[in-house]
Amino acid sequence: MSASRVFVARLAGCTVFDPAGDRVGKVRDVLVVYRKSDPPRVVGLIVEIPGKRRVFVSIGRVTSIGSGQIITTGLINVRRFEQRGGEVRVIAEMLGRRVVFADGSGEATIEDVAIENSGQGEWAIEQLFVRRPKTGSSPFGKGPTAFVSWSEVFEKASAGQAQSAEQLIATYSELKPADLANTLLDLPQQRMLEVAEELPDDRLADVLEEMPESEQVQILGQLDDDRAADVLDQMQPDDAADLIAQLSDERGEHLLELMQPEEAEDVRMLLNYAPDTAGGLMTTEPIIVSADATVAEGLALIRRHELAPALGAAICVTLPPYEAPTGRFLGMVHFQRMLRYPPHVRLGTLLDPSLEPVTADASAAEVSRILASYNLVSVPVVDENHRLVGVVTIDDILDFLLPDDWRSRDDEDDVLKRPALSDSTGSIPIANGRRVGNGTS
CATH class of the missing domain: 1.25.60.10 (MgtE N-terminal domain-like)
Structure with a gap:
């Protein structure tokens, strides 16, 4: 069931589906345009599709908003979103702005924005959830909140005043x-x-x-x-x-x-170390234990919430000291192997005999070959005295091998290789322009 009024902050992260129930992406923001007298009109959603690409979805292509999900007609343009003049992103640019009450009762900060369906697929800003400044000298608590209509306030734009983040x-x-x-x-x-x-x-x-x-x-x-x-x-x-x-x-x-x-x-x-060597790519904070440590102790270490998955895939076993650069490197124990043995078994008996460490001056190409050849997510790195100095993880190698601008690449070939987003008729209505159908500029 589609809602008639929705608060924008609750839309952030909502999943977008096509009519067939296939996942299209997630909402990252709502785009509006200001009008002279009426409240700002919603023109569409900014949706993140697979590949971290942000695309524009016209509000006219949204058939349902509700229950934490959004249904579209399936007409999705996969070109990267570019903001046009006069368009405002609600979450990124409106939340945190200061407004002044038209009745002269003071100022407030916008904390959320409610958009409402006025019929025939048109959505507009209907209410603002605002917070007034805190009163009193107590360092605790916040100011009072209120729901106000767009006409009850106007935005404050003092020169040089930074918008609250x-x-x-x-x-x-x-x-x-x-x-x-x-x-x-x-x-x-x-x-x-x-x-x-x-x-x-x-x-x-x-x-x-x-x-x-x-x-x-x-x-x-x-x-x-x-x-x-x-x-x-x-x-x-x-x-x-x-x-x-x-x-x-x-x-x-x-x-x-x-x-x-x-x-x-x-x-x-x-x-x-040179940036294209194992020493330049490695992290110096792998999990390091003694040979007498048990499976139970090892599993407890890799359960830590803050530990990156690639570092938790294996444990390094060395002689003391147990911080890089350690004592002599003895070997690695993969977490899957630990799962196959009783909690009391010593990790020194479970070392992977086939895994050889690389030296700190080994090339990135050599490390890549080892990771690919042996289906590993990390490779230990030792110095000339066979002391462990760190590990190179798969994400470090990928970051090195990918182009410098890989986070923002928008190659046409990349667009063409994306899965087609089809509508209920089974056709593939991918448009060449930025927007499709309902004119909402």
């Missing part, structure tokens, strides 16, 4: 780092920088790891040195090293001095 961050709080990075890259530059600056250190670190180097440098450049160092502390050492390598020698060294000594030591070590 807090509401956008809250709306996208459940996104994975790669999806949030993609969302930020799709924002206007100034808005992207505002949102990035408001993110917590650990969240910003995760997002930077998923961004192209040029945007990484741009965002880090707007942070003061202490904040930048804190964010680098939260990043994986190999990603932090790659980012610092893009900075000037003076700023890079200054940030290293401000970082936590242990984190800075790992990054300095990685900076000594």
Whole structure:
């Protein structure tokens, strides 16, 4: 059943289906245009389809909104979305804006926007959910909230006043780092920088790891040195090293001095290796245990929520010390093998005898060959004394092998290879232009 009124923040992440029930993608934003007297009119949805591509879906092609899902006619144009002049993204650009009450009772901040179907497929902004400033001296709590119609307020546009990014961050709080990075890259530059600056250190670190180097440098450049160092502390050492390598020698060294000594030591070590070698690609934080550790202990370590899947696929066994660079490397134990043995079995008896480590100066091509030949997701890296210094994971290799602009590539061949999105008649109504059917510019 289609709803007649929907709050936009609840649409973020909703799945979009075609009439046959096949999944098309997920909603990332709602696009509106302002009108002179009437409330802003909804022109369409910004939908993320497979391949992280953002496309435009005309509101005239939406047949149902409700129950956490959206049904379309199947007429989807797969060209990458480009915002036109006069169009406004509700989540990215309206939430967090300041408005003034027409009756002179003060100001408020937009926290959500309700769109309503006025009939015949036309949707428009019907209500705003706003929050007034906090009253009183208590540091706890927030200001009162209210539902207001569009005509009861007008937007405040003071010169030089930055739009609040807090509401956008809250709306996208459940996104994975790669999806949030993609969302930020799709924002206007100034808005992207505002949102990035408001993110917590650990969240910003995760997002930077998923961004192209040029945007990484741009965002880090707007942070003061202490904040930048804190964010680098939260990043994986190999990603932090790659980012610092893009900075000037003076700023890079200054940030290293401000970082936590242990984190800075790992990054300095990685900076000594060429970027196209195992040493330059590896991470220095694999799971490392002694040969006497048990299966139960190993499984407990790979269950950690913050651990990347590629690092949790295998455990490294070494002699002491157990932090890179470790004692002599003994071997690796794959998590699937651990699942086949009782909890008390020692990991030293389960080593994979066929897996040989690579040296830190091994080429990226050699590491790629080993990963592909033996169906691995990580390869251990040792120094000249056979001490473990890190592991190269499959995602590090893919990031190295793919083109520099792989996160934003929009090759025509890539478009043509995408699965066809068909309508209920079984035809393939993929359009060549940006929009199809109902004229809504």
